[in-house]
Amino acid sequence: MKTKSWIYLGAFLSIGLMLSSCVSAPIGGAKQDQYSHRVISGKKTALGMASSVKRDCTFNSYPYTAVVKQPSHGKVTFEHGTVHVKYDKDSDAYICSGKPIEGTTIYYTSDPGFVGTDQFILRVTVLYGSKVSDENLTVKVVK
Numbered sequence: 001m002k003t004k005s006w007i008y009l010g011a012f013l014s015i016g017l018m019l020s021s022c023v024s025a026p027i028g029g030a031k032q033d034q035y036s037h038r039v040i041s042g043k044k045t046a047l048g049m050a051s052s053v054k055r056d057c058t059f060n061s062y063p064y065t066a067v068v069k070q071p072s073h074g075k076v077t078f079e080h081g082t083v084h085v086k087y088d089k090d091s092d093a094y095i096c097s098g099k100p101i102e103g104t105t106i107y108y109t110s111d112p113g114f115v116g117t118d119q120f121i122l123r124v125t126v127l128y129g130s131k132v133s134d135e136n137l138t139v140k141v142v143k
Helices: none
Strands: 031-040 045-050 059-061 064-069 074-084 100-110 116-126 131-142
Touching: 031 045, 031 100, 045 074, 045 131, 074 116, 100 116, 100 131
Parallel strands: 031 131
Antiparallel strands: 045 100, 064 116, 074 100, 116 131
């Protein structure tokens, strides 16, 4: 029996962080999503997480994550570790929601003192599931 991979890149809430919209459109064969977040200037802020799990909710692999378009007023970093993914109710991986699994957390840190809007594009690829998505992120940086 073939094992399927699942991925989720979603925003989780923390102080001053919110997910405002999500839209899909195919661009160059990749699914494209748009997210907006609110972050505090100069503070390293987790924007989301990505993970690939098997049907039994065990770790499959770290998704390949890369910055396609760099932010103009900050930096994006990735850290591997334990994540708690929240899957959609209609997903086959819904039973894995909230369970601790290995994954990648995506962080954004604005340049010191910067206040305003920054944008960047991430690419997340699950190799075993042949899934590629581009994540267009708009970050509103406040004091």
